[in-house]
Every structure is written in C-alpha cells, then in structure tokens.
Amino acid sequence: MQFSVDNMTCGHCVRAITAALQDLDADAKVDVDLLSGRVKVEGSFTSTAAVAAMEAAGYHATSEISSQAPSPSESCCGHCHT
Numbered sequence: 113m114q115f116s117v118d119n120m121t122c123g124h125c126v127r128a129i130t131a132a133l134q135d136l137d138a139d140a141k142v143d144v145d146l147l148s149g150r151v152k153v154e155g156s157f158t159s160t161a162a163v164a165a166m167e168a169a170g171y172h173a174t175s176e177i178s179s180q181a182p183s184p185s186e187s188c189c190g191h192c193h194t
C-alpha cells in the first residue's frame with residue numbers, strides 16, 4: 113500500500129507514522145519518504161485502517177492506487193470472461 117501524507121518534515125514524523133502503523137501490525141514494514149511525502153507499507157490491515165491510524169497520529173493521509181497495476185484486460189487472455 114502507498115499513501116500520500118501531508119506535513120511530514122522530520123524524524124519525529126517518521127517515528128510517529130511508523131509507530132501508528134505498527135500498532136495495527138507489529139510486523140508491518142513501513143517506509144517513510146519525507147521528500148516525496150509518501151509512505152509505503154506492508155502489513156495485515158486495510159488501507160482504510162492505515163489512513164485512520166495516521167490521521168489519529170495527526171497526519172492527513174490519502175491512499176494512492178498504483179498506476180502501474182495492469183487492468184484485467186491486460187493481465188488476462190480473456191478466455192475466462194466469455
């Protein structure tokens with residue numbers, strides 16, 4: 113999952129967001145990029161729960177959908193959809 117997060121400026125922000133997401137899943141892998149304002153995370157929770165956790169920590173977050181994901185027509189031969 114990837115998120116756009118406003119107002120991240122320092123190490124405290126990185127720690128706060130990481131802690132908020134790891135409260136949902138202690139084994140979550142969190143990558144915070146301050147320069148781009150993006151957070152990438154792998155964990156056993158929904159993107160809605162992740163946004164809520166970051167918002168509760170004081171950061172406005174929005175989920176980003178990967179534009180590189182293939183559409184069903186690009187990843188399927190089409191035979192199963194007839």
